[in-house]
Amino acid sequence: MVTPRQRAREQTLVDITRLGREQLATVGAAQLSVRSIARDLGVVSSAVYRYVKSRDDLLTLLVVDAYDELGEAAEAAERRRRRADHMGRLRAVAHGVRDWALAEPARYALLFGSPVPDYEAPAEQTTGPGLRVPMLLVGVVDDAWQAGALVDPATPLSKALAKDMAGVADGLGVELSPAVMARSMFAWTSLFGAVSFEVFGQYGRDASYSRRLFEHHLDRIAAEVGL
Amino acid sequence: MVTPRQRAREQTLVDITRLGREQLATVGAAQLSVRSIARDLGVVSSAVYRYVKSRDDLLTLLVVDAYDELGEAAEAAERRRRRADHMGRLRAVAHGVRDWALAEPARYALLFGSPVPDYEAPAEQTTGPGLRVPMLLVGVVDDAWQAGALVDPATPLSKALAKDMAGVADGLGVELSPAVMARSMFAWTSLFGAVSFEVFGQYGRDASYSRRLFEHHLDRIAAEVGL
DNA sequence: CAAAAGCAAGAGCACTGCTCTCTAAAGTTG
DNA sequence: CAACTTTAGAGAGCAGTGCTCTTGCTTTTG
Helix, strand or coil: CCCHHHHHHHHHHHHHHHHHHHHHHHHCCCCCCHHHHHHHHCCCHHHHCCCCCCHHHHHHHHHHHHHHHHHHHHHHHHHCCCCCCHHHHHHHHHHHHHHHHHHCHHHHHHHHCCCCCCCCCCHHHHHHHHCHHHHHHHHHHHHHHHCCCCCCCCCCCCHHHHHHHHHHHHHHCCCCCHHHHHHHHHHHHHHHHHHHHHHCCCCCCCCCCHHHHHHHHHHHHHHHHCC | CCCHHHHHHHHHHHHHHHHHHHHHHHHCCCCCCHHHHHHHHCCCHHHHCCCCCCHHHHHHHHHHHHHHHHHHHHHHHHHCCCCCCHHHHHHHHHHHHHHHHHHCHHHHHHHHCCCCCCCCCCHHHHHHHHCHHHHHHHHHHHHHHHCCCCCCCCCCCCHHHHHHHHHHHHHHCCCCCHHHHHHHHHHHHHHHHHHHHHHCCCCCCCCCCHHHHHHHHHHHHHHHHCC
16 A cells, blocks of 8 residues: 555655756766755755765665666667667667767766765665666677677687686676677777767867767777677 | 075975875865865965865866876886887786776876866866877887788778878877777777776676786787787 | 654754955065 | 065855754654
């Protein structure tokens, strides 16, 4: 049985998340303040602490929210491709991530930028949503591998690294060859490296070439994955 | 003619930078406070504003400081290799960057993490030091190219991207083939992507495999560069 | 219907960046 | 060398922050 009070509480939590998301987008994570959210909510600051234990707790809420939206964006883009179109799926994921990141730079920064000091996202809440994109990537690479569509690597993995990758795959709860895992991690790391450099402005202010450079990087990543 | 007052002023500025650097390492950029620096300096907070216009101004000081130390570390590592040892030089730069980043995560985050909101590093002061590592990379790749040590790419650059890369090289003030520029940028982006993921904890808390994974990524990057 | 639990308000603490005015010392100049 | 100017630092103060605690009030529950 759901009481009106529970419903109101949930609604308030949703409102807080929404206002936090807006503040994140406009003023950024550092300037995000629970007092200002309280003002927008038409309530005194201490009232917000009934719903959110601390500012860090609020950040966790927003981290999960952002991971989920990013994951959903990437998954939606990937779903539009045929299962056998491995290259298309990889490109879809990559562009899904990049488009979301460019549209939501502050929220992207919250996920992949500097860790907020003295705050570490509680693993039990954030790892799940945070793994959606990586899972998508290993899915694509593994499908290609199973279909025999991957070019063989010039050099095989070292024994130690193969063991490491087996452990990572195990941690993800999937059955994968170490080679697939290693290639996926390279794709993952390089993809987000490219997106981060673009979002964080490392290429300089005039990023007129950034989209073409991203395409190029994507081609290089795909080549290294073996696609 | 340098007056004692000028000397004292310079010394105070050095002290402020040192204390800022320490605070950055201990509490991070977000928690960095000029009041606390004033306390450590044994002076009242308003006095610090005689030397530093604002907190952002202090951040700029620390950004330049960090870029210079990172650049120096990478250059020192690279200098230890013979000029013709292109692979060794690339690896030296990469490990120089990684080692510094792992030793100074907060300062690395200041340079390559989320941009501090409402603060953008003034280009005229930061671009120079910020380009030291990229310049090092293009130097290595170009040397290899000139020496004919680079494997030819499977697919040539598109016309548009070649033009973009020519523009970038021009902006750097160096004479480079677009292919060299593109490969350097891929190396740069992927290298820092790998380092950022490691420093920012995206691989999870137990990074037991992180060094071996980095070596693997480095091999993949080198392969894609053509080394 | 009375007890328990949940809610918002308001005051207050310790902190922040930053500005202002004031005093005293140091440097410069006629 | 005395008068003037520049400068470092102190201290008060403003507006903002995260967060806690108490105090009434309302809703839910036994």
